[in-house]
Amino acid sequence: MAAAEQGVDAARKEKEEEEEQVVNPWEVSAGKGGIDYDKLVDQFGCQRIDDALIDRIARLTGRPPHCFLRRGLFFAHRDLNELLDLYEKGEKFYLYTGRGPSSEALHLGHLIPFMFTKYLQEAFKVPLVIQLTDDEKFLWKNLTIQESKRLARENAKDIIACGFDIERTFIFSDFSFVGGAFYENMMQVARCVTMNKAIGIFGFNLEDHIGKVSFPPVQAVPSFPSSFPHLFAGKDQLRCLIPCAIDQDPYFRMTRDVAPRIGYQKPSLIESRFFPALQGENTKMSASDANSAIYVTDSAKEIKTKVNKYAFSGGQDSIELHRKLGANLDVDVPIKYLNFFLEDDDDLAHIKKEYKEGRMLTGEVKQRLMAVLSEIVARHQRARAQVTEEMVDAFMAVRPLPNMFG
Amino acid sequence: MGYTKDQLLARLQELKIYFTCYDHPVVLTVEEQAKHVGHLGGALSKNLLLKDKKHRLYVISALAGTKVDMKILSQRLGLGKGGLRMAPEENLLEVLQVPLGCVTPFALINESASAVSLLLDQGFKSKQICYFHPLTNDVTIALSSSNLDKFLISFGKQPAYVDLEAAPAVGKDNPPDLAHLVPSGVPNSSEQPVENASHTNVPHHQNNVPKETEVKAIMTISKVQSKGAETSSKVDKPTTNTSVDKFVNDVFDIISPLLSEELKKLDIKKEELSSILDGLRGRADPDLKSIAMTLKNASYTNGFHAGFKTMLHRGLNG
Secondary structure (H helix, E strand, C coil), rough: CCCCHHCCCHHHHHHHHHHEEEECEEECCCCCCCCCHHHHHHHCCCEECCHHHHHHHHHCCCCCCHHHHCCCCEEECHHHHHHHHHHCCCCCEEEEEEECCCCCCCCCCCCHHHHHHHHHHHCCCEEEEECCCCCHHHHHHHCCHHHHHHHHHHHHHHHHHCCCCCCCCEEEEEHHHHHHHHHHHHHHHCCCCCCCHHHHHHHHCCCCCCCHCCCCHHHHHCCCHHHHHHHHHCCCCCEEEEEEHHHHHHHHHHHHHHHHHHHCCCCCEECCCCCCCCECCCCCCCCHHHCCCCCCCCHHHHHHHHHHHHHCCCCCCCCHHHHHHHHCCCCCHHHHHHHHCCCCCHHHHHHHHHCCCCCHHHHHHHHHHHHHHHHHHHHHHHHHCCCCHHHHHHHHHHCCCCCCCC | CCCCCHHHHCCCCCCCCCEEECCCCCCCHHHHHHHHHHHHCCEEEEEEEEEEECEEEEEEEEEECCCHHHHHHHHHCCCCCCCEEEEEEHHHHHHHCCCCCCCCHHCCCHHHCCCEEEEEEEHHCCCCEEEEHHHHHCEEEECCCCHHHHHHHCHHHHHHEEECCCCCCCCCCCCCCCCCHCCCCCCCCCCCCCCCCHHHHHHHHHHHHHHHHHCCCCCCCHHHHHHHHHHHHCCCCCCCCCCCCHHHHHHHHHHHHHHHHHHCCCCHHHHHHHHEEEEHHHHHHHHHHHHHHHHHHHHHHHHHHHHHHHHHHHHCCC
């Protein structure tokens, strides 16, 4: 297409179409109007979680489904029904989740997969392995190995503060744990993925260093129980469920493709949306912009300031206008946050109704949000204060977990 | 951690149990074992690990020549016609903690096997010497059945000898004669030897089994879940309860009645009372669970480090 043949309008249209959303483990950028999740689910080939599935989970676990499920934060899955079929027949599974420890500053968005995983651990009474990919951060960011390892340990403390059960949880960092059976599995996976495929899945190019290209197997193999001989010896066919944000899907597409070729079961996945930044869906929550998110180290005062000043409101500009037209719930960030963090369904429904119809003002909604967030953050801080170095050592010790299914 | 062969043999010596020991290459079948020790005059045993529909495990140890009919055995145990099948490999490794081809009565010394039922062939009693594997299949030990009994009794296991070839009719007027050997889910502890499993106990134990399943059915929320719960409790030994959920419920169970009492004094109506208590419970629950989990994790951490230091300084013997 020669430039001379294009009119100005055509060129502009082409540019708009080029702003496709990009979702992969290292980049998340939305086109206009935020992330199109329907398109993403179609593109990735995973399935949506429907009400029937949520009910099924409630029945099998004998407790109400977690808020994040009910409100559609965890909204997609792969093979979750198959996993539940097996669970119903008495066959157990284990959970696998992880974190790339790139910074010490954790915000609520980071905690969400862990809060949900904790619920899964309690509800299904199954063990959990948590991978801290300190090697990944070393490879992708400008960090020293020492710093990556240090960040991994610091992040482990916040993870532990989410309330995981030490009798059922094994936390490990790649720099400390890779080797033995884990490394053998990494090699098996690596041998099954061509350079072409890796480039296709992860967007690598010939200028990327080989560390990046050889990283994916590290994140793949915790899906296989034989990677953890101290935990799952003799249980080679034990299933795995991976709660993660949907941008991690490529790793596990690759894993699921390779698994049957090396005689292992495919892991199942349960995936979440992205958590909106305070300033709205089109902004990215960034560790470098302190005002884009609520951090686990924020005081009640800081939370108040951030919510009041930066949380994007869907309310109208004046009180009269607001009482007349009501609020736009689609863009209102406090409502989105309440959607995820306010447990009581009736309470939330009431607030949404009153706000939409203009009877409740933005200020009131924000006040409610501040209260809810402060409670969560305070609880986290209290638990975090009690996490000692010895406790981290214990969680990370390569030890058997005899009560892991109890 | 499972017993090793050496630990087992040391224990036998401690108990002054006389036995002889034969080394040979690894054998996986009775025929192979016979090639190495069959000429020595003792009685070879064949050992099966069986599992019933409720995942309870049984070691059947018989003379190599005894015919064991699993259908008849199943009926005699009160498990119905097809209630018994060979247990999967994992049970060997996890519960008995022995390798493949090595099922042996000696494996019952492991704590993990405390809920496994052992049925011994009556025929052993008439033999002077019987051959078994002592936790590995590259060794055979020879001892008398009375010495085997001495060993079993030493850790609280009452030997149960059964005529494995008998096929009594089982029906309305003839209750299953081996029903008392079905594990009841409560393991034998070494301080309390199990009562002598004689026929007079049959009705007593039969009453126990249904009651327990009744209680379990009430406690669980769905039929499906009860299967899962039963599996784990019947095969695993019950441990000190470390459930945070249970702890928090226990705390509320203590506080609720006290609070109710005080609130009643303030003339609060009964209906309001329960909604107040429920509301309180709902609001306190997340924080209580969080601090309980912290305490649990901290206690475990201390225990873990204490154990580690003990091992470091004093070795396996502690």
